[in-house]
Amino acid sequence: VFGTFSSTVMCTAALMDTCSGPELAAALSKMGATTGIAVILGPILESTILRRTGDDLRFPFLLLSAEGALHFLIVLMMMPETLSRAKRRALDLGAALRSLNPFGFLTIYRSGNSTLQSLTTITTLQCALEGKCLSDMHQIWARNHLMLNFNTGRIFLQCYGTSCFIAGTYITPFLLRSMSARGFTTLCNLGLIIAKCMRMSERMAIYFTFV
Helix, strand or coil: CCCCCCHHHHHHHHHHHHHHHHHHHHHHHHHHHHHHHHHHHHHHHHHHHHCCCCCCHHHHHHHHHHHHHHHHHHHHHCCCCCCHHHHHHCCCCCHHHCCCCCHHHHHHHHHHCHHHHHHHHHHHHHHCCCHHHHHHHHHHHHHHHHCHHHHHHHHHHHHHHHHHHHHHHHHHHHHHHHCHHEEEHHHHHHHHHHHHHHCCCHHHHHHHHHH
């Protein structure tokens, strides 16, 4: 639960709070490229730590905790407050607890706002394909069906990171300049359909290509 309220989830929320329109699209593209670099370097750093600590898995998690603390401090000091002081309200603990209701989203579909309802449905379906939602399924498939060992999984992650970097740095900005929002989204969804079909393959070459 705590891990979910971190990383791409909170970074994306922060960007949407501070950017809009083309600026937001460009910022998300840069974030994808930066994430790609981290995914490339992360497995290398992890293997170095494990090699020097006798494969003690506690140390990579300790490093992640330190990085999380550093991220917390940087955001605390540098992230601007976008809500004007006049619009700020004191914390309503009761409202905060009520917002934890997992079925609270249903109020959107009773509001009568068809645009908001459509956007909510689209966003929910898009997020269902987000990496965090599919990561566990991918790990089980790779281990039980492809028999990927630890080192091969690390190589796969580095291939994925390289793809993210190339897409975020070159391909996505080009497509955003060349296509409409609907065309860009449709193309990305088509790519996801092809990728998920390829992911089902038990042939290693096809599996690696889906990234």
